[in-house]
Amino acid sequence: MENNFLNSEFTELITNDDFVRMVKDAQDTDKLLNDLVMQCPQNSNDLKYAVEFIRIAREDKQKMQTADSERILKNIQNNPVGKDGRTILFRRLANSKVAAIALLVLAIGALVMFSKQDSLKQFAHKNEVSQNDAMIVLSDGSKHILNENELDINYNSKEGEVVVQKEESVVATIKNEPKNKREFNEVIVPYGQRQHVVLNDGTSVELNAGSKLVFPAVFSGNNRTVYLIGEGYFDVTKDSNRPFIVKTDFIDVKVYGTEFNVTAYKDEELASAVLVEGSVSVKQSDKILKKQALFIKPGEACFYSTVNEELEIKDIDVDLYISWKDGIYNFKDVPLSYVITRVKKYYNVEITVENADLLETKLSGKLLITGDIEEVIQYISRAVECRYEKPKEGNYFLSKY
Amino acid sequence: MEEKADLYLWENLLNGDNNALSDIYKRYVDDLYSYGLKISGNESLVKDCIQEVFIRLMANRKNLVAGSNIHVYLFKSLRSRLLDEMRSGNRRSEILNTKTRFEEEENSPSVEAVTIQNEEQSHIKKKLQTALEGLTEKQREIIFLKFTEGLNYDEISTILGIDKASARTLLYRTLKLIKANIKMKGLILFLFMRYFKK
Numbered sequence: 001m002e003n004n005f006l007n008s009e010f011t012e013l014i015t016n017d018d019f020v021r022m023v024k025d026a027q028d029t030d031k032l033l034n035d036l037v038m039q040c041p042q043n044s045n046d047l048k049y050a051v052e053f054i055r056i057a058r059e060d061k062q063k064m065q066t067a068d069s070e071r072i073l074k075n076i077q078n079n080p081v082g083k084d085g086r087t088i089l090f091r092r093l094a095n096s097k098v099a100a101i102a103l104l105v106l107a108i109g110a111l112v113m114f115s116k117q118d119s120l121k122q123f124a125h126k127n128e129v130s131q132n133d134a135m136i137v138l139s140d141g142s143k144h145i146l147n148e149n150e151l152d153i154n155y156n157s158k159e160g161e162v163v164v165q166k167e168e169s170v171v172a173t174i175k176n177e178p179k180n181k182r183e184f185n186e187v188i189v190p191y192g193q194r195q196h197v198v199l200n201d202g203t204s205v206e207l208n209a210g211s212k213l214v215f216p217a218v219f220s221g222n223n224r225t226v227y228l229i230g231e232g233y234f235d236v237t238k239d240s241n242r243p244f245i246v247k248t249d250f251i252d253v254k255v256y257g258t259e260f261n262v263t264a265y266k267d268e269e270l271a272s273a274v275l276v277e278g279s280v281s282v283k284q285s286d287k288i289l290k291k292q293a294l295f296i297k298p299g300e301a302c303f304y305s306t307v308n309e310e311l312e313i314k315d316i317d318v319d320l321y322i323s324w325k326d327g328i329y330n331f332k333d334v335p336l337s338y339v340i341t342r343v344k345k346y347y348n349v350e351i352t353v354e355n356a357d358l359l360e361t362k363l364s365g366k367l368l369i370t371g372d373i374e375e376v377i378q379y380i381s382r383a384v385e386c387r388y389e390k391p392k393e394g395n396y397f398l399s400k401y
Numbered sequence: 402m403e404e405k406a407d408l409y410l411w412e413n414l415l416n417g418d419n420n421a422l423s424d425i426y427k428r429y430v431d432d433l434y435s436y437g438l439k440i441s442g443n444e445s446l447v448k449d450c451i452q453e454v455f456i457r458l459m460a461n462r463k464n465l466v467a468g469s470n471i472h473v474y475l476f477k478s479l480r481s482r483l484l485d486e487m488r489s490g491n492r493r494s495e496i497l498n499t500k501t502r503f504e505e506e507e508n509s510p511s512v513e514a515v516t517i518q519n520e521e522q523s524h525i526k527k528k529l530q531t532a533l534e535g536l537t538e539k540q541r542e543i544i545f546l547k548f549t550e551g552l553n554y555d556e557i558s559t560i561l562g563i564d565k566a567s568a569r570t571l572l573y574r575t576l577k578l579i580k581a582n583i584k585m586k587g588l589i590l591f592l593f594m595r596y597f598k599k
Contacts, residue, residue: 011576014548024551049583052525056533057548064434068448073426076455077419238449259445277445 006040006047013050023054075202075237078156121247124186124214124227134193136162138176139183139217146195153187154198155217162217176217186214189230192348194325199226202237203244206325210265210345231263233325236278246273247285251304251311254293255280261322268341274301274321284311327370336361336384343380347373354399358386407471415462425471426455432472432550433479439545440483440538450482470556476546477560532582540575547572 005016013019026032033051037044134146136153146153152165155176162185164172176185189195191210198204200218207213211230225245236244236255246253248264250271258278264271273282275296282302283293294311296302301316323330329346331339337359340351346369353359361384367376377396381388389397410428413421430451437447454475458465465474533541546557558568 010580011573014576015572020548020551048521048525049529052522053529053579054548056526056529057544060435060545060549061431062435062438063431064448069430072430072448072452072455073423075452076426076459077422238452240453 006036007043008046009043010046010049010053013046014053019050020054023051024058029055071202074156078202121227121249124212124229132190133188134190134195135188136164136174137186137188138162138174139185144172144174149193150195152196152198155185155200155215156198156202159218183216184214185217186212188212190348191345199224201239201242201244204235206233208232208324208346209348228262228264230265231261231324233259233261233322235259250285250306251282251302252285253280253282263321265345269306271304271306272301272321274316274318275299276318276322282311284309323366324369327368329367329369330365331367332364333362334364335359336363336380339363339367339380343367343369343373343376347376349373349394349396351377351396351398354397358384358398358400411465411469411471414458415465417462422455422459425475429472429475433475435549436476436545437479437483439542440480441487446486447483450479450486453482454478470559472550472552473556473559476550477562480560528583529579532579535582536575536578539571540578543568543572543575 005013005019008016008019023029023032029051033048036047036051040047134149134151136144136146138144146164148166148171150166151171154163154165157163160175160177162174162176163170164174187195187197187207189207189209189211193209195207196204197207197213199215201224203224205213205226208231211228211232213232214227215225219242222241223243223245224239225247227247229249232246234244234246234255236258238258244255246255246262248262248271249266250264251262251273253260253262253273255278258280259276260278260280261274261276262272263274273280273296275298277298279295279297281293281295282304284304294302294313296313299315299318300313301318301321303312303314304310305312317332320330320332324346329339329342336353340353340359343349344351363380363383365383367379369376377388377398381398384398386398386400389399391397410421410425414425433451433454434447437450438444441447457478458475533544536544543557543561546552546560552560554565554568557572558565561568563571
């Protein structure tokens with residue numbers, strides 16, 4: 001072997017294509033290094049560094065997790081823009097250069113949105129959240145009861161079908177071929193349950209207890225609008241041409257591709273949007289022309305108080321608001337009354353507290369909500385130092401010692 | 402070999418073959434991911450941008466030229482997308498608290514019975530890693546392109562948007578800096594000292 005470059009110093013070695021190829025092609029680089037040092041012992045130091053450098057560089061690759069990699073590929077293949085290259089260019093022009101036309105379109109768009117939104121809202125309030133069963137209501141009005149908790153409901157696996165899975169295995173396949181694709185579907189999650197929905201664009205929504213999500217089986221047109229009652233954690237598939245809008249009774253949240261949590265329970269004083277990543281804007285519902293949208297950044301939350309009807313942005317600890325999706329309620333300095341409203345919803349039980357001052361007791365900490373309700377009640381009563389009774393199944397009574 | 406396969410895939414993509422898209426994706430996703438992390442270190446931003454790059458690739462494919470270098474095209478697109486996003490500031494707070502790979506890869510403590518050679522080797526590795534950690538983002542980027550990805554100066558200069566001479570100079574300076582930081586001469590003395598301590 002003619003390797004007259006072996007006497008070169010470190011930087012020359014690693015920029016020598018022959019040397020790099022030799023290290024790259026070697027089955028056993030340790031053995032190769034030994035051979036090289038034998039051939040050229042006076043340069044052993046530089047050789048060792050050079051071989052090690054090439055080795056480090058070649059190993060410096062990160063592998064994306066398979067699940068992520070597959071999800072992204074699916075998003076790419078399902079992206080409607082891909083089918084027609086013109087969409088992007090056309091919109092970009094409308095946005096930046098022809099402002100007057102854009103404004104006009106916007107105004108008309110707002111009107112259309114008003115009427116559409118009303119129908120969405122009406123629809124959302126037609127079927128109230130049931131106390132007992134989780135269900136999917138298809139656009140033809142047919143109801144499909146879900147017998148299990150924590151299912152994956154997938155609108156994105158095959159067109160015209162809804163696939164229901166429990167931990168990867170298929171529980172049910174429901175035909176869903178509406179005449180009009182824009183008609184709404186809904187998933188209703190009763191108190192005491194949690195369900196996971198994958199929408200037709202790949203967006204994932206974790207729905208908390210006592211929630212309802214209304215959405216079209218297939219998103220069409222230039223935005224993706226859903227209606228939420230209750231609480232949901234959204235991981236939105238990025239699509240810079242079609243914003244994703246979560247409408248609720250109180251606030252509307254608009255995003256392009258991001259992770260965030262929206263809370264809008266009818267019986268709670270505060271509705272909130274908490275941003276995990278990306279950027280979203282929030283505005284009050286039904287006030288499109290009056291109020292400006294507020295933008296929130298990761299680590300911030302936008303609260304809407306149903307009492308004084310105001311929006312407010314605050315820095316928050318994101319984890320406190322999203323940990324429910326991992327089976328933990330994370331509380332920080334909140335009164336017992338709040339903890340109880342949450343636990344009641346989550347376990348679908350009745351909890352009564354005898355003493356009013358007990359309700360004001362401030363609590364902080366993590367509550368594991370994957371276990372038994374009995375444990376949770378025990379944990380709470382220990383924390384606030386009270387005793388509890390269970391007059392009957394699903395009924396708890398807390399009182400001072 | 403590789404380039405021929407790439408050209409073939411590119412051809413198929415331009416002709417509207419959707420399998421070509423997924424082949425190209427699978428072939429380059431990890432490379433793009435590794436490269437993206439060199440630029441921003443923010444995993445979810447990098448993933449979002451990779452998705453965006455491919456969506457735009459599909460949207461614009463009618464305007465693409467046959468025979469382009471996919472590797473370079475994808476890397477260049479990802480880079481400019483990432484820099485745009487980072488500049489827009491939305492993600493800045495996230496970028497701050499992410500780590501680079503070199504920091505994560507602490508050497509595991511060596512076992513009792515190491516041979517001198519292994520000890521020397523792990524010492525060399527550690528020195529090189531420390532030297533690499535000391536580099537700026539831009540310097541790490543060119544090291545990655547040149548040595549991890551094995552690209553040539555033409556390709557690197559296209560991706561970075563600089564001319565070939567500047568790419569050469571940047572790499573040359575970076576290597577000089579690495580060499581200065583590893584101070585190879587000290588090695589033997591160091592090994593002896595450790596040996597006597599035991």
